[in-house]
Amino acid sequence: MMTAGPQMRASDDDRDKVASVLREHYAQGRLTVEEFDERLERLYASKTYGELAVLTSDLPGVDLRSLPEVPSGRRPERPDPGRSQKTALLAMWTPWAVAGTVNWVVWFSIxxxxxxxxxxxxxxxxxxxxxxxxxxxxxxxxxxxxxKP
Incomplete structure (x- = not known):
């Protein structure tokens, strides 16, 4: 069996394994939302093992050859770039709406x-x-x- 060199082409399963690793590091707080989104975009554009290795080179304990298999039939979804913006907007406007509602209820009660x-x-x-x-x-x-591009 041939060892995968950095110029060897990666498969969809290889990209799925790296996406799983990136999600785990994001969940552990090693990556910000922006870094995670950027790396996922680069991940799905990657063609070789070398490109995949660059995405995880600054993260601890990542050996691409020893990554577990991603369960078949369940491909990870690509992130919705507008999702983090929608979440931020919701987080900004919700307290405003709650505080406004409370103030109007008090005003009406008075x-x-x-x-x-x-x-x-x-x-x-x-x-x-x-x-x-x-x-x-x-x-x-x-x-x-x-x-954003």
Missing amino acids: GAGDGFDFPYPWPLWVMGPWGAVLLVATVLMTIAGDR
């Missing part, structure tokens, strides 16, 4: 408890500036996301 004589709509001062900052951040993230 007005309803006072014979439906509602006070000045002070929740706008909580939601307005915060929402404006989030809106600008959302637009900038969307523009930056559209410029």
Whole structure:
């Protein structure tokens, strides 16, 4: 049997094994989301063992020849590049929506408890500036996301 050299072409199963290793290192905190996404993109464009080895060369304990087999019939999904952006946007807007809802419920309760004589709509001062900052951040993230190759 011939030893796989760095110029030998890699198979889909070889790429799947490396993807599994990268996911494990990402889960252990050795890779950021951006590094993980970048390496997966490079992984699926790789053609040789040498290119695969470069993707894991700075990670501890990775020997491409000793990687376990990936269960057949279950190929790992390629990451959705917009997924991390969607997650970030959700993480930004959810607290704003929760805080706004709580403030409006308190405002309504005060007005309803006072014979439906509602006070000045002070929740706008909580939601307005915060929402404006989030809106600008959302637009900038969307523009930056559209410029990614």
